Amino acid sequence: KLLSLEKLFQSEKEDLEQWCEEKKEYLSTKEEIDSLGSSLMKIMHLDLYHEEYEENESRLNSVKKTSGEIIELNSVNKDEVEATSKKMEDLWNELQQLEQEKRNDLIKQRDSE
Numbered sequence: 134k135l136l137s138l139e140k141l142f143q144s145e146k147e148d149l150e151q152w153c154e155e156k157k158e159y160l161s162t163k164e165e166i167d168s169l170g171s172s173l174m175k176i177m178h179l180d181l182y183h184e185e186y187e188e189n190e191s192r193l194n195s196v197k198k199t200s201g202e203i204i205e206l207n208s209v210n211k212d213e214v215e216a217t218s219k220k221m222e223d224l225w226n227e228l229q230q231l232e233q234e235k236r237n238d239l240i241k242q243r244d245s246e
Contacts, residue, residue: 134206138199139203142196145196149192152189159182160232166239172246176236176240179239183232186229193221193222193225
């Protein structure tokens, strides 16, 4: 059971990490706004990202749940699993911060149009 949990954890972690890294790149990209319409489109795009972010929160919860089960079973890898789970949660929170920064920037640019 422990081996299958560790494989599941690794798979879930890799999928979530890949998704987060792709979104981090999008959120870190400075948007150039040249019109009110352009700013509204960028904000709508960010709103769609936010919906996707909320939908994918279950993936983070699954990583955390699986890591908890591995730790509970006293795996020799429990410290690494716990650290990885914490790293994923930190990355998730970083996405939230980047989204807020991007939203603030887009609104600021929109309001100056």
